Amino acid sequence: MFINNQSKLRKISSILFVAALTTGFTACDKDDDDDPTPTTKSSSGITMSFKTTGGDESEFIISKENIMEGEISAEGTGIEQTGWRFYYPVGKTLFASGYSEDNQCAGYASNANGQIEKKGEFIFDNALEMFGKSDDEETLLAMEIPRAGFGDKKLFFIDVNTVQVKRIVGTKIFQSTSDSLVAWPSALQVRGDKLFVPFHKLDANGYFTTPRADTAFVAVYNYPNVGEQPEKIITDTRTSNIGVNGATSGMIEADNGDIYSFSCGAEMAGFAPASTKPSGILRINNGSTEFDPNYFFNVEEATNGGKIFWFEYLENGKAIARILTHDNGGAWAAFGRDVFNQKLVILDLEAQTVTDVTNVPLHAKRYSSPVLVEDGKVYVSVETASEAHVYQVDIATATGTKGAKINGKTIKGFYKL
Amino acid sequence: MLRTFFQPNKFLYLILLPFIIVSCINGFGQNRNRVTISGKVVDKKNNPIPGLSIYIKGLNKGDVSNANGQYKIENIISDTAFHLTISGIGYQTQSKEVKPGGSTDLTVNFEMKKGQYNLSEFNVVGKSNAEELRETGYNVNVLETKELKNLSTDINQVLQTTSGVNIRQAGGLGSGFKLSLNGLSGNQVRYFIDGIPMESFGSSLSLNNYPVNLIDNIEVYKGVVPISLGADALGGAINITSAYRKKSFLDVGYTVGSFNTHRGSINGQYANKEKGYFARVTSFINYSDNNFKMYDVPLYDLELGNYEGDIDVRRKHSEYSSGMVKAEVGLFDKKFADRISLSFTKSLNRKNYQHPDNNIKRVFGHFHSRNNTTLLSATYEKRFGKLAITAYALGGQIIEEVIDTSSYKYNWAGESIRRDEDDQRGELYDRRSWLEITDKVFRSSAQAVYTIDQNHELAASYSQNYTTRSGTDYVDEFSTSFQSPSYINKTILGGSYTYKPNSKRWEVSVFAKEYLYNGNIVTTDSQDEEVEENIDLSNTGYGFTSRYFAGEHFQFKASFERALRLPESHEILGDGIYVNPNPQLLPENSYNGNLGLRFRTSIAENWDFRSDLNTFIRSSNDFIRFRPMGPFGQYENISNVRSTGIEGGFEIRYNSFASLNANATYQNITDQTKKDEGLENVNYNSKIPNVPYFFANARFGIKPFHKETDGNLSFYWSTRYVHEFFLTWENLGSAESKHVIPSQLTHDLEAEYSLKDGKYNFSLSVNNLTNNIVYDNFRIQKPGRAIYFKIRYLLQ
Structure with a gap:
């Protein structure tokens, strides 16, 4: 996704060791046999995936009791990661999956002494860039997505307790060699005996152009016996391709089993060409495998609305979302730190209303890991042009409270392990 | 494209014109x-x-x-x-x-x-040329290889033992390496062979497999580089030189040793003094299986990728082979030239990779690279009384191939499985590929030194370096890397003035360098339209060197340079795919300062003692780094780094019976970037991660039975220490979880026996005597104990 698979020169540089242009993605963790298992001080409190500033922007898994006051840093604490990682929680296990040459995924959980430690690891060939989980939270789903050409995408089934890969299924999701189109999945949503995989249709050249941006596509598979082909592909032309590059929450499931998907279509979110359809939310009702034709939450045209860049389910039919207040920042600008036009909102999925979260400034956020909801509150990390802070959002009242200062670049996610 | 390159440069004429006039008056027509x-x-x-x-x-x-x-x-x-x-x-x-x-x-x-x-x-x-150079105002180490030619060493192994230089290798013979000079590394350090830049000469000519038998001295300029080495050297320059001799000689060596290593070198010349011509051949050939033992490497299941534990295993698929032949013919002591020569170089290599240089979790069984380099060059030297002129021209083609075509997947246990039909992956890349990159280079240079009188000297230099790069992938139809033609032409003009008084007690030299840079790339955008990017920039560098002899024993030196590294082609022009062009990209720049002290004395005509101590500062800005924006991005001037340090060494000799030399380097390299994309950098002033900061070397030699002619026996013991350093920021993360590159201490022992006044030589070396597990990089092991035996024949 982000920095991987650039020009071959960069790959050659890293392998031939001749030019030192890229920051070095590195070798593996210390092994359990040789050294004491690395832990953080305590798992009570909130665990966070923390990224520091400068140079290689190293990442650490840290824990802290009070994240609303003072400062958060990795000074002398935290489990050191070997590079940029995706973080995905399943129940009380946190998976950290690497990128580029850091081709390893590890699972972390709290041990008998209440300390976070590594439970297991496995390696993969191509970076795992999309994640999901089974209903019973015993299986992590992860998918390798090679970007160019017509090869298989590999879906991994990982046992959450042992952190062992049980099975790998290869599937193309969708492809058309005549039109030179391949699928880029934007969620892995399991519900009952079905797996829903929304996707973008991308040019097979691997340049992330979206020639079919004006329709929402979802591939529907059987679960857990995921086959090489989906049962069917459902479409909806009211809005654009579902999901955004790098976000795992193209689809979310509400308490009542309804599935909601978001579509963005903005140039700033990487769509080229941008979609002409409004950005909004579709629904697949509980028990159905088709889009609900009577439901379309047109977020773009709603009061306080705009193009949705990310969302996550909270509780009681509410979701938290980031909305782009405009789409004039340029291609992929929502992934950078030059344009700060994302605002935090609470969506009422049933009432179809958008409520701005108070006290949270406009910011830029390129990647978030799934959110932690606790006692009617949710935590986010908000980075503006010059500051990074934790914010606590009260779901019912959509009020934000500024919390601790982040002595670093960002916190990718908050977890309770 | 060519039109731009050949455009006459007005600057050039202005500088060289006075020299041309003077040389006409002084040079020709007089018997x-x-x-x-x-x-x-x-x-x-x-x-x-x-x-x-x-x-x-x-x-x-x-x-x-x-x-x-x-x-x-x-x-x-x-x-x-x-x-x-x-x-x-x-x-x-x-x-x-x-x-x-x-x-x-x-x-x-x-x-x-x-x-x-x-x-x-x-x-x-x-004085000897080496000593002369050591006494100049430059912070320069001159490594003479005379004493090392009976041993099987490469230039990198010699460079490794000098202060300020740290080389990190990813394996055995021919493996990838990163050389840093006072904290600046990679393409911030430029390499020269007899003053000709070695940039892009290909991996077969790199110094990790180039035997010392083919050269005489290695000059290491730290931070301040003379204008005669025309290049954008931000951190310094390394110039390997072969002294020009007007006599015939032959130096042939052969080494055999651990890991099935075989190495040979030939350095021979026929010179005819009466008729004033010579023919020279230098050649090397290298082979090694590099099958040293790896300890505690992780084993993963081939089908699913689950971790199965660590194993100890001997490497496979790490073979390296290379060969080079250089033939040179020339004339000397002619009226029109002191020396003029033409040379042709051909070199090849093949490197098998067991794993990527920075990751041991991924294992290869077939992945390899190949290099094929062809160079043709001409050199010219002439002194016309007070004016000395040297010039060279070089043209070449360098082909580098990276072959990742196997459908198999391997692990450390030597097991393999075949991938599915639908799996397009190679061993490293997500699509199988066979990428061939061809560089065509043309370089030329002219230098003039005019000695006005015994106090004043002027020098001027002109150097030009044109490179064009293109690429093809024979297997991956979706790869368009380097299919967009691009070229970069760098021109560097330099001028200097040197003054020394009659007493010659001190000397000062000031210099300026002008860097001219133009380039072009033509790519196609997503609408299949041609897009052309051009750049045309100029930048100035400047500096001074000075030295002062205080009494019989002491010498002081001070030098300074504002140095630059011009952006690489893909950094400023992009690559037409994932890297956007950034025409506003500035060169990396650095303010480099050195202060040095040299001391030498003899005691009782038997003991000789020399030492030198240097402190340095490298205040560097605008380091070029890639800033991603989703899957795309561009190179920007992102970070500032400051390196300060102290390095010193000494040498003690007792007649020709025993010698001891030692050196140590301490460098404090800190992040000086105040903000990271607008946010306060919490690691401001922290030590830059993943860079060694303290290292030391020592070498003790003894010649117990010294005889004038037959049967000279010598023993050497060398040791090297690198202090531990961390993969990420030193003060972040819990102590147990930190990834550390542990301290390294290695010892080598050598024994040498010479017969007939150095005509026949035999040597036995044991490297890494104590069989330590050695890492220059995190978890990337280097060979354990290794034994080499060498015979060498020297006729002069």
């Missing part, structure tokens, strides 16, 4: 005789005195008396009388007036009287 002056230097008891300088002021010619007290100064052209002066530590300086008569050679002998060292007669000419 002059060349004579040789030789003789013997003895003391009152008629014992020969070696090591004294005999020189001719104003003509810049001289010699040093050899072990038999003899000296010879050749090629003296003079109509008028001149002074022949002899001086050296512990003896009274003498000067004799010499009147050359016609074309007869002269003999002038000296009988020396002991006396106080007279500074006013101090003169650099006549």
Whole structure:
């Protein structure tokens, strides 16, 4: 996704060791046999995936009791990661999956002494860039997505307790060699005996152009016996391709089993060409495998609305979302730190209303890991042009409270392990 | 494209014009005789005195008396009388007036009287070239390879032992490496061979497989680089030199050793002094299985990728082979040239990779790379009285292939499975590929040095480096890397002025460099339209060097340069795919300062002691880094780094019986970037991660039974220490979880036996005597204990 698979020169540089242009993605963790298992001080409190500033922007898994006051840093604490990682929680296990040459995924959980430690690891060939989980939270789903050409995408089934890969299924999701189109999945949503995989249709050249941006596509598979082909592909032309590059929450499931998907279509979110359809939310009702034709939450045209860049389910039919207040920042600008036009909102999925979260400034956020909801509150990390802070959002009242200062670049996610 | 390259450069004409005029007046049309002056230097008891300088002021010619007290100064052209002066530590300086008569050679002998060292007669000419260079104002280490030619060493292994230099290798013979000089590394350090830039010469010519038998000296310029080495050297320059000799010789060596290593080298020349021509061949051949043992490497299941534990295993698929032949023919001592030559170089290599250089979790069974380099060059040197001119031109083609075509997947246990039909993956890349990148280079340079008189000297230099790169992938139809043609042309102009007073006690030199840079890339955008990117920039660098002799024993030096590294082609022009162009990209720049102290003394005519101490600062800005924006991105000037440090070394010799030398380097390299994309950088002033900051070397040699001719036996013990350092920021993360590159201490032992005054030589080396597990990089192991045996034949 982000920095991987650039020009071959960069790959050659890293392998031939001749030019030192890229920051070095590195070798593996210390092994359990040789050294004491690395832990953080305590798992009570909130665990966070923390990224520091400068140079290689190293990442650490840290824990802290009070994240609303003072400062958060990795000074002398935290489990050191070997590079940029995706973080995905399943129940009380946190998976950290690497990128580029850091081709390893590890699972972390709290041990008998209440300390976070590594439970297991496995390696993969191509970076795992999309994640999901089974209903019973015993299986992590992860998918390798090679970007160019017509090869298989590999879906991994990982046992959450042992952190062992049980099975790998290869599937193309969708492809058309005549039109030179391949699928880029934007969620892995399991519900009952079905797996829903929304996707973008991308040019097979691997340049992330979206020639079919004006329709929402979802591939529907059987679960857990995921086959090489989906049962069917459902479409909806009211809005654009579902999901955004790098976000795992193209689809979310509400308490009542309804599935909601978001579509963005903005140039700033990487769509080229941008979609002409409004950005909004579709629904697949509980028990159905088709889009609900009577439901379309047109977020773009709603009061306080705009193009949705990310969302996550909270509780009681509410979701938290980031909305782009405009789409004039340029291609992929929502992934950078030059344009700060994302605002935090609470969506009422049933009432179809958008409520701005108070006290949270406009910011830029390129990647978030799934959110932690606790006692009617949710935590986010908000980075503006010059500051990074934790914010606590009260779901019912959509009020934000500024919390601790982040002595670093960002916190990718908050977890309770 | 060519039109832009060949455009006449006005600057060039302005600078060279005065020299051209002067040379016309001085050089041609006069019939002059060349004579040789030789003789013997003895003391009152008629014992020969070696090591004294005999020189001719104003003509810049001289010699040093050899072990038999003899000296010879050749090629003296003079109509008028001149002074022949002899001086050296512990003896009274003498000067004799010499009147050359016609074309007869002269003999002038000296009988020396002991006396106080007279500074006013101090003169650099006549010393060995290496010592001369060490005494200049540059912070320079000159490594003489004479003592090392019986051992099987590469240039990198020698560079590794000098202060300020740290080389990190990813394996055995031929493996990838990263050399850092006072904290600056990679393409911030430039390499030269006899003054010709080695940039892009290909992996087969890189210094990790280039034997020391083929060269004489290695000059390491730290932070401040003379204008004669025309390149954008931000951190410094390394120049490997072969002394130009006008006699025939032959040096053939062969090494066999651990890991099925076989290495050979030939360095031979036929020179005909009467007719003034020579033919030279240098060649090397290398092979190694590199199958050293790896300890505790992780084993993962081939089907699913689950971790199964660590194993110890001998490497496979790590073979390296390379070969080079360079043939040179030329003329010397002609009217139109002191030396002119033409040479042709061909080199090849093949490198099998067991794993990527920075990751041992991924294992290969077939992945490899190949290089094929062809170079043609011409050099020219001529001295016209006070003006000396040197020039070279070089053209070449360098092809580098990376082959990732296997459908198999491997692990450390040597197991493999075949991937599915639908799996397009190679061993490293997500699509199988066979990428061939071709660079075509053309370089030229002209240097002029004009000695106005014994106090003033002017120099000018012009260097140009044109590179065009193109690529093809024979297997991956979706790869368009380097299919967009691009070229970069760098031109560097330099000028310097040097002053030294009559006493020659001190010397100051100031210089300026102008960097001119133009380039072009043509790509196609997503609408299949052609897009052209052009750049045309200029930048200025400047600096000074100075030195001062305080008394007989001490020398002080200070030097400074504002140095630059011009952006690489893909950094500024993009690559037409994932890297966007950034025409606003500035060169990386650095303010480099050095302060040095040298000390030397002899005690009781048996002990010789030398030492040097240097402190340095490299205040660097605008380091170019890739800033991603989703899957795309561009290179920007992102970070600032400051490196300060101290390095020092000493050498003690007891006659020719024993020697000890040691050095140590401490460098504090910190992140000086205040903000990271607008946010306060919490690691401001912290030590930059993943860079070693303290290392030391020592070498002890002993020649227990010293004989003049037959049967010389020597033993050497070398040791190297690198202090531990961390993969990420030192103060972040819990202590147990930190990834550390542990401290390294390795020892090597060597024994050498020479017969017939160095004609036949045998040596046995044991490297990494204690079989330590050695890492230069996190978890990337290097070979354990290794034994090598070498025979060498030297005819001179």
